[in-house]
Amino acid sequence: MSVITEALLREHDKKNPHQPLKINKSDKLTPSAKEYLREQKRYQCHEESTPKKEVKQVRVQENEYRPFEVVDTGFQPKFVSYYDGGYYQEKPEWMTHLSGNQLVYKDDSRIVFRGKLDSIQSQILVTMHQLKDTKYLWLLENLDEMLQVMREILKAEVMETPYEIKNLFGLEDKELRAHSHHPQKYYGIKHFVPNVEMGQEMVLINQLRSSLRELELVGINAFRNGSKIEREDLLRVLNRMSSAAYILMCRMRGENRGQTND
Incomplete structure (x- = not known):
């Protein structure tokens, strides 16, 4: 598969009118x-189906049609702008990969989303480190499960x-909600x-909860x-x-309910 950009079409038309x-x-x-x-009247694409193959055709003159032919312009762009099809041979510092060789600005909403996912993963690791010597050791396993989910979300978005x-925590989707x-x-x-x-444990998990709410937005x-x-x-x-x-906060609170006035 190739990415056909406006720049490539213009380059071809200039060299091979x-x-x-x-x-x-x-x-x-x-x-x-x-x-x-659409703007170029001589370009009007059609498809003709035959038992063996499909052939796309182009209008080169009024009422004259012939199949597309393979044309090698000798130019292969290294990077392509996602926004306008412009091409780059060197990646600008203010742009980054969206997928394949497509580039977007670093403040693109999907790149911001990926960055926030990365921040959440870091926060979970910090939280696990801070809780490793507390009485809530069971939290470490649960937090590690959440960390793996964050990584899977990032993978699914990029791919x-x-x-x-x-x-998650032994609960299915509907059970988590319930x-x-x-x-x-x-x-x-x-x-x-x-x-x-x-306590510190409750404060740290609540901080993670609010960060996850921000990630959702x-x-x-x-x-x-x-x-x-x-x-x-x-989003679900x-x-x-x-x-x-x-739920982790509720489990901690539930363990201590005998020591509170709930």
């Missing part, structure tokens, strides 16, 4: 390339593959607002296009992750 360029079915046209083809939580909504039923405590008297900003939501699977997982952090 009367020779059509072949565009394979697997090739990807950038938005600006599609617009360029553009679907992802869902199969099991446990976070009904702590009285599952942990014998009411919903509560943490305070400093509840960053995710919505990255995957909302008007009223259309993309990557609903990842992010919602469950903040619930998971609250």
Whole structure:
């Protein structure tokens, strides 16, 4: 598969004004390339199906059609702009990879999302380090599970593959939601607002919970296009992750309920 950009089309038309360029079915046209083809009257793409193969054709003159031909311009861009199809032979310092050789600005919403995912992973590791000598050693295993989920989210976003939580803390997706909504039923405590008297462990997990809420908002900003939501699977997982952090808080609170006035 090749990425066909407006720049490549213009370069070809400049060097070969009367020779059509072949565009394979697997090739990807950038938005600006599609617009360029629409603007150029001599480019009107059609498909003809035969029992053996499909052939795309191009209008080179009024009422004259012939199949696309393979044309080697001798130019292969190293990097392509995701926004306008422009190409670079050297990656600008202010841009980074989105996927393949496509570049975006470093403040692109999806790159910001990936950066926040990285920050959350760092925060989980710091939290695990701070809790390794406390009485809540069971938290380390649960936090490690959350860390693995964060890594899987990042992988699924970059690779553009679907992802869902199969099991976390021994709970399935629907159970995670139920446990976070009904702590009285599952942990014998009411919903509560943490305070400093509840200890370092509670404060650290609550900090992680609020960071996960922020990550969810960053995710919505990255995957909302008007009223259309993309990557609903990842947004659902992010919602469950903040619930998971609250579940850990409820489990700690539940262990200490005999020592409190709940």
